Amino acid sequence: MPKSSEILSEGQRVLSVEAEALRGAVDRLGDGFVRAVEGIHEALRDGGKIVVTGVGKSGIVARKVAATLTSTGSPAVFLHPTEALHGDLGIVRPKDALLVFSHSGGSEELIGLLAAAKPLCSGAWGVFGNPEGALSRQCDAVISSAVPAEACPHNLAPTASSTLAMAIGDAVAMALQKLAGFGPDHFARFHPGGTLGKRLRTTVGDLMHGEGETGMLSPDAVIDDVVLALTKYRQSGICIVEGKAASGRPRLTGVITEGDIRRALSRKEKFFQLRAADVMTRKPATVAPDTKAVDALAMMENRESQIGFLPVVDESGGCLGVIRLHDLVQAGLV
Structure with a gap:
């Protein structure tokens, strides 16, 4: 042999x-x-x-x-x-x-x-x-x-x-x-089944957590409410909204992630005096509901600092909900 x-x-x-x-x-x-x-x-x-x-x-x-x-x-x-x-x-x-x-x-x-x-x-x-x-x-x-x-x-x-x-x-x-x-859209129509079809057809709107399932607070919210919202929704972050967009939806002004809270803790005794506006990330990356889910995944991963969720907004900046990395994993897209 x-x-x-x-x-x-x-x-x-x-x-x-x-x-x-x-x-x-x-x-x-x-x-x-x-x-x-x-x-x-x-x-x-x-x-x-x-x-x-x-x-x-x-x-x-x-x-x-x-x-x-x-x-x-x-x-x-x-x-x-x-x-x-x-x-x-x-x-x-x-x-x-x-x-x-x-x-x-x-x-x-x-x-x-x-x-x-x-x-x-x-x-x-x-x-x-x-x-x-x-x-x-x-x-x-x-x-x-x-x-x-x-x-x-x-x-x-x-x-x-x-x-x-x-x-x-x-x-x-x-x-x-x-x-x-x-192109990819034609390919998706010819491959509706299996993992390939799922990757080509699934959009953010199919997987997102909508209003009522997503933490939304105003910029004036106290830090206690921010921590409670993060704990309640367990989505890696919450959306900060203020006023109304042209669509009538709450207008997104920022996000607060668990990482933002950890960094804010370095302020020690001043931490509990902070408000949402003090710790939020302004002008965050966002996606539209008709964005391909695999493109949302790329947005989360192909950046200097990876993120675990993205706010979903309409054309006027109205907040519709969030999509999490975990949702993409559960859908078999990773």
């Missing part, structure tokens, strides 16, 4: 070979990639979809790329080349774009598929390990996925080549996403 050091060394060798294949492809990526993305984008803009195909390991890559395309705003389906020649070719429509993956660049199944499908769609583009193969002559543009060597020690099993082909598929998907202006 190999020693643990030999096992680790083999794993590192494989990753190095595949990483080198990706690095080499960066410099080789050129006009074929641009033409493919532009052609596919035009097909999508005209109302078509992307029909992705491949056989063997390339077929598995093609399935994954089709899924990535669909989830990032480019409608795509996978078409098995053998099934296509037995009736499934009916899925191809005149405005569709065909995206073909092949390691050899000359698979018989794909040659037959392209001959039959090319007249039915707007164009065909290929990602081929052999960009000079027979398939390239049937495509409008070709992206090379050639690699110097596979990670397989016998240079047989598709390893580095399939990794590179999948990475090129990702590059096509991301380029199309950028051209389409597909």
Whole structure:
């Protein structure tokens, strides 16, 4: 049995070979990639979809790329080349774009598929390990996925080549996403479930503690009332409000955190003579109720001194409540 050091060394060798294949492809990526993305984008803009195909390991890559395309705003389906020649070719429509993956660049199944499908769609583009193969002559543009060597020690099993082909598929998907202006809000609509969907859809308003659940005092409140409010609401801080905002809500003028109280204690016997205005933080960071919860989390953490809560205000500065770091943790956003 190999020693643990030999096992680790083999794993590192494989990753190095595949990483080198990706690095080499960066410099080789050129006009074929641009033409493919532009052609596919035009097909999508005209109302078509992307029909992705491949056989063997390339077929598995093609399935994954089709899924990535669909989830990032480019409608795509996978078409098995053998099934296509037995009736499934009916899925191809005149405005569709065909995206073909092949390691050899000359698979018989794909040659037959392209001959039959090319007249039915707007164009065909290929990602081929052999960009000079027979398939390239049937495509409008070709992206090379050639690699110097596979990670397989016998240079047989598709390893580095399939990794590179999948990475090129990702590059096509991301380029199309950028051209389409597909942003986080679009992504959220396509991913309503799971942690990712929750992070994209949850807003501050979904998690905040509103009026009646939040400590609100005037600037004239005595320090005893401040301490009692902090103890009662246990939200790391309270809001200091004065008068009314244009919305009719109490107007936020500051906040007092537990840290502010600890610092005020250094005044010793003068502490109990203080009022809220003496210890509050004026012009605190705030969020709107429609702010993404993950953005509120970033506001709390990406600052010189981290904070545990944020006041939630409306457009006129009216205080609506607070959002706590603990609320974001409980929602599974951290």
